Amino acid sequence: MDLELSESELAFQAEARAWLAANVPAEPLPSLDTAEGFVLHQAWEAKLAAERWSVVSWPKEYHGREASLVEWIIFEEEYYRAGAPLRVSQNGIFLLAPIIFEHGTPEQQDRFLPSMATGERVWAQCWSEPEAGSDLASLKSSARRVSTSSTTGESGWVLNGQKIWCSRAALAQWGFGLFRSDPEAQKHAGLTYFLFPLDAEGVTVRPIAQLDGEEGFAEVFFDDVFVPDTDVLGAPGDGWRVAMSTAGNERGLSLRSPGRFTAAADRLLALYDERPDPRVADRVVDAWLKAEAYRLYTWGTVTKLKDGGDIGAAGSVNKVWWSELDVALHETALDLLGPDAELESRWLDGYTFSLSGPIYAGTNEIQRNIVAERILGLPREPKGVQK
């Protein structure tokens, strides 16, 4: 058992560190949920992609470096340690790309992956509906088969309905989501995974301001939107299985690498040095300690995956931990800031963002049920009333 990096991993780390030190913007970019910030973040993605740092684990033909899982974690640690910008393309590269690699056709891979890697096309996640949040399989937005479109002559599907809490949708170019393609099928069956441009005819995007006043998400209305067969991901009717592989990614390793929290814990310690307050000291220690636990836990996960294991329900353990750590870490920073805490600052932005963690990607209540039922083996709650 060891935590030692190999020569080549150390070389990779040194290269990433040097490049980031030379290229990370000196001043934080404006929020990626503003029109100005969005474009600047896209430009940053393009810069990353030019030197093959935007999607290090991807194949070389799609701007990647074919980095190993260990190298990917190393890169993420360096990325956040360097104070680099948030990833405007994260929905695409972390949530959609693994699905395109696994379920997409070669044609879809060639068509969608390069522009995702360069940040040229940013993707919005369109999953939730007003009546389907944590109970995602109860979604009602529909897809109806059409043999030939009246406008293009292609065969495909017509989408109708409404999606909500679509992150990045206010500014993104394309979206991905599940639609009910077979109303007769059982709840989880009969769903199909679609990709669609957000400026397509019949799509209306209505931005929604978040707690921080910025339009980080939107509701999206579909009124007879035509999607060709070539933009269906996976087999029609197989959308649930396809989507669940992204949910695992989101809760597990791919979206919240430990570097984010270890870097934030380091900044919290620096803040403590500027404004020491013994009444908050223990919480500063706990934030550092929990970030450190998460870092080490992740190496354990990496070992399991390298040995051919599966994360499975442990992704839910992970998600509860990082999301609650993120909130606690930022709350602690605000307490150190005292009366200044209410003023606009990077800590306040981080705090507001952290509040979404226990809600998105499946609420922490859902995650705790998964831990209890699938890991501890506790009995399922009796079924509620089905409408």
Place this chain on the structure above:
Amino acid sequence: MKFELTTDQQDFAASLDSLLAAADTVAAARGWAAGDHAAGLKLWERLAEQGLTMLATEASPVEVCVAFEALGRHAVPGPWVEAAAYLPVALGAEVEGVATVAMPRALDADVADAVYAVVGDTLHTATAGKAHTSVDRSRHLFDVTPGDAVEHGDLAAAYDLAVLATAAQLLGAGERVLADAVTYVKQRKQFGREIGSYQAIKHKLADVRIALDFARPLVLGAALDPTPRAVSAAKVACADAAYLASRTGLQVHGAIGYTQEFDLSVWITKIRALVTAWGTPAAHRARILETLRSA
């Protein structure tokens, strides 16, 4: 990079576990608590034969942690941290027989062949005095009077290994309480269904699972590199997680869990004692902050 126990280490853990599972350690702990040390001392000899008293000098801190997690899981009584973690490093040699050291009181000095005390930066022999009753009835604590100074090795390293061993013991005890609580809530029915099917119970136990899952890598990380900061982090996390396990375990058992007769009491009281043994969580948090700020 391979952050997981090796096959040999896993085998060692499994063999200790099966030995202890077959040994009626609860009866030994209850006997020890009542002043009848026979079963506990017999168990001590068997574990010494398995090499537990030589791990600190002959193996790595990882093996020490594997062993102490098993000791905690099975509530094995006796001054194990003192004799198998602290003293071998402090004295620079494996301890023969049962020995203990005052920190600040000497655990089980009445059954120890040798008693030590730390005075400033030096190690001394000691004689036991007044006895105190612990929340864990199987821990008999004694005031000591230091005698002659003895030659010693790195006392700071000895302390850190003892802290780490205590953390591992807490982890094992916490895992045991969680396992027993899960078994219980799957059997116990109220209002016509197993109480483990209620979300309120599920979420409490899920939180224990999560806390223990994130305490373990801190123990293993500290075992690979036992710096003061790393062992303190392991102790804080394991104390918090095990204590959460004990409170939750008691709560889901209801009144039966509050009785001394029910075996859960053996772990609940041991966890409470170990939370403050070898440095309180507050002291370890202060030590972590100090090392972080001077980094």
